[in-house]
Amino acid sequence: MNTDKQKAIDYLEYWGLKEKPFENTTDPDFFYESYDHIEALERLFYIVEEGNMNFGMLTGEIGCGKTITRSVFKKRLSPLQYDVIDMENANLPFNFILLECIQKMSLEEFNPRLQDDELYYLLKEFKKLLKIKIVQRKKNLVIILDEAQQLSKEAIIELKNLTNITYDNQSYITVILVGQPELRGVVKSLPQIDQRISLRFHLNPMSEKDVDGYLRSRLKVAGHPDGALFSPEAVSVLSQVTGGIPREINRICKLALDRSFSLRLDYIDEEVINSIVMDLNKQDGKIHG
Ligand SMILES: Nc1ncnc2c1ncn2[C@@H]1O[C@H](COP(=O)(O)OP(=O)(O)OP(=O)(O)O)[C@@H](O)[C@H]1O
Ligand SMILES: [Mg+2]
Numbered sequence: 001m002n003t004d005k006q007k008a009i010d011y012l013e014y015w016g017l018k019e020k021p022f023e024n025t026t027d028p029d030f031f032y033e034s035y036d037h038i039e040a041l042e043r044l045f046y047i048v049e050e051g052n053m054n055f056g057m058l059t060g061e062i063g064c065g066k067t068i069t070r071s072v073f074k075k076r077l078s079p080l081q082y083d084v085i086d087m088e089n090a091n092l093p094f095n096f097i098l099l100e101c102i103q104k105m106s107l108e109e110f111n112p113r114l115q116d117d118e119l120y121y122l123l124k125e126f127k128k129l130l131k132i133k134i135v136q137r138k139k140n141l142v143i144i145l146d147e148a149q150q151l152s153k154e155a156i157i158e159l160k161n162l163t164n165i166t167y168d169n170q171s172y173i174t175v176i177l178v179g180q181p182e183l184r185g186v187v188k189s190l191p192q193i194d195q196r197i198s199l200r201f202h203l204n205p206m207s208e209k210d211v212d213g214y215l216r217s218r219l220k221v222a223g224h225p226d227g228a229l230f231s232p233e234a235v236s237v238l239s240q241v242t243g244g245i246p247r248e249i250n251r252i253c254k255l256a257l258d259r260s261f262s263l264r265l266d267y268i269d270e271e272v273i274n275s276i277v278m279d280l281n282k283q284d285g286k287i288h289g
Helices: 003-015 035-050 066-076 094-105 118-135 153-163 182-188 208-221 232-242 246-262 270-282
Strands: 055-060 082-087 140-145 173-179 197-203
Touching: 003 246, 035 055, 035 066, 035 173, 035 197, 055 066, 055 182, 066 082, 066 140, 066 173, 082 094, 094 118, 094 140, 094 153, 118 140, 140 153, 153 173, 153 182, 173 182, 182 197, 208 232, 208 246, 232 246, 232 270, 246 270
Parallel strands: 055 173, 055 197, 082 140, 140 173
Antiparallel strands: none
16 A cells, blocks of 8 residues: 555554545535534525525624525524525626526426527516526525625626515525625625625634644544544634634644644644644644744
C-alpha cells in the first residue's frame, strides 16, 4: 500500500475516527444545531409554512454556516408539500434565474427562443409550470438563492414580481435570499423589497459553549465514540482565536489533529492550538490570536 494511504488510515485509527471530521463540507449529516443555527432553521420553516410571507432573508458573517443551513433546510422540507429550487450561486441576471427555475421544474429539456420577448416567453412558461406542478398539486414552490449579495438590484425586484403571482388570491411562491452581510445593505436600498421581507435572520459566530458542542458533534459524526478530543483549555483558546467562526475552526482543527497525530499526543491541548495559530500568523494566515 502506498505510504500516503497507509498514513491516512493510521491517522484515522489513531483518533478512533471513520472519516476526517473537519473538512469544509455542507453535508447535512455534519450539521451541528447551535443556538443560532436552530433559530435560523426555525425561522426558515416558519416563513414557508406560513404561506403568505413571500420573501425571507438569511444573512450571516462569512463562514458562519449559511450554506450548510440552507442544505439542511432543503433536506428537511417535505417533498410532498414543497418543490425546492436551490441555486448555489445567484450571480445571474433574472432571465437566467427564471430559465434555471423552468429547467428544474420541467421534465423535458427546455430551449427558450432567444428573441426580444424572451422574458415574456420565459414568464409564460414559468406560470404554466407553476400551475401544473405546484397549484394543481396543492404544493408550494420555494426558491432559495445563495450568495444573493451578488444579485443585481434589478434581479431582486424581478424576483419580488415573481412572488406577486397568485392563483385564487393565494400565493404559491416563497423566495429566500441567503448571503453575506452586505446583502442587508442592498435590500435596505430597495424600500419596495425591504418592506416585503417578512422574515430575516442574521447568523452570528458561535459562543464558546457552542464551539465545544460543535467540536464534539463533528467528531462524533466522523466516528469518534464520544467526541471528546480537545481539552477545555484548547476549546477556550480555539473559541477566542477563531471568534467562533466554523470555517476558521475547521481550518485550525484540521491542522491540530495532524500535528497532534505526528506528536502522538493523546488529545489536543491548548499548546498545539497556540503553536498552529502562531504558524498561521507567520504565514499571514489572518488568524488574530
Ligand atoms: N452548524 C454547522 N454545523 C456543522 N458545520 C458547520 C456549521 N456551520 C458551519 N459549518 C462548517 O463551516 C464551513 C463554512 O460553512 P458555510 O459554507 O455554510 O458558511 P457560509 O456562511 O455559507 O460561508 P460564506 O459566507 O463563505 O458563503 C462549512 O464547511 C461547514 O462545514
Ligand atoms: Mg455560503
